[in-house]
Amino acid sequence: MSQRGLTLVELILTISLATILAIPTALLLGAHLQEAMSSHDSTMALQLGRFELERLDSLNNFFASPDLTIGSTVLTNFQGYPYDVTRAVTCQVGDCTSTASSSQGVKRITITVTPTGSAVPLAKLITYRTKCVCFGSNPPLSQINCSNVCS
């Protein structure tokens, strides 16, 4: 009897200790999972934001491109991923609508990435584009056609 009573006390103590340890462990585990998901979301959002900005850079006539029309465009499920990319283009300074090369302007591009269906921003990238300037190499100039960057 004495031996069985000791086992019961031990079992109760063990369960109590296990419970005491399990509660913070479970909380920690939950936090781990949440953090892991958050890190994944942030990484994906950052990469998708960069993807969109690099794509805009690759448009040689980027200022006059339809993709940089003043306004806001939401690209849902961007590139097939469960994230929405919002491309907001505003006129930072000057004249951003005229096609005359003598009229200058700067567009402000804000790329915001959110999970699809959510308004919580995961990544936000801001840059500017000015008019009549293209990316290219030199020499020779003829390899890059910059003739349509203004209009």
Place this chain on the structure above:
Amino acid sequence: MQRTRETGWLLVGLIVILSAVFLAMAGVALALAQSRQLLSVRENDTEAVYLAQAGVMQALFDFRDPGNGGNGFALGQYIVDDGPGTQDDIFILGGKAADFLLANMISSVVDQGNLAGQPRDRLRDWRMRNVLITAAPVVRITHMSVAWENPTVPFGVGVIRIELNNTKVWPVVGQISTPQPSGTLLNIIDHTIPANTVRVRNTIWFSTTNIMSAKAFIDVTFRMSDHVASGNPLDASIRTAHYTQQTSTRSADFTIKSVGQVQKGAFPFVTWRRIQAEYRICGSATVPTNCDTSPEELTNTGKLLTYRELTQKSP
């Protein structure tokens, strides 16, 4: 006694196992926290480079647009996105004197003119512009050197006189010098180009006749006065302008240095990214020969030739 030791293993074993699990979870938690901080740094890092790019675009706009009293950009800090307190997204424009010297060789000509009673070869009518709108830093040329293809053919060929803004700046004494060989550093009378100002009547005279027009290239290097304040000759910034027989390969560029700065996120310190852009005026293939007036320099389509990241701390 034997039975008491055996029954104790259940308790001891579970305590040991749970402690090990707890320690392992704590380790993972620490690793995840560090991962989150690194991710935050990477986010700021990415954001900063696009802010730096925004700075280049702002500088080009200010150069092309006659606002703020003229054409040209100002150095300093620009706020892009206000944050709480000091947590702002900004870019900073900076650079050294030679960065802001635009030497437009597109409209230059190699021909002959009369100097000291003799016909001489000359490189003339390249344009120089200070692309800043502010007085500082001063764009002041203290030395020049000229180099050309086949530098010793014919024997004795050399530079004998330099005029900037239709004024002789070298030799300091006399009308002409003895011919100075290709690459010789010439100490000229200091020549300052004020902000938002163009110098159009510039000429380099050579000792030869009907020789230099056949050279494939002539390089003109300008050494600026940055070193005067520090007293260290190595601090002098330089710019080399490139003349070629083909108009499309002549240089006509200046440099923009921009720093993107971000301060926010999990890490309480500032992230910087620094880029340097080389901008060529009149960069379109359709108008490379027509760039000899200010409106053409300023408003013709331009081209960003290169972007590269800098490692030094200040722009």
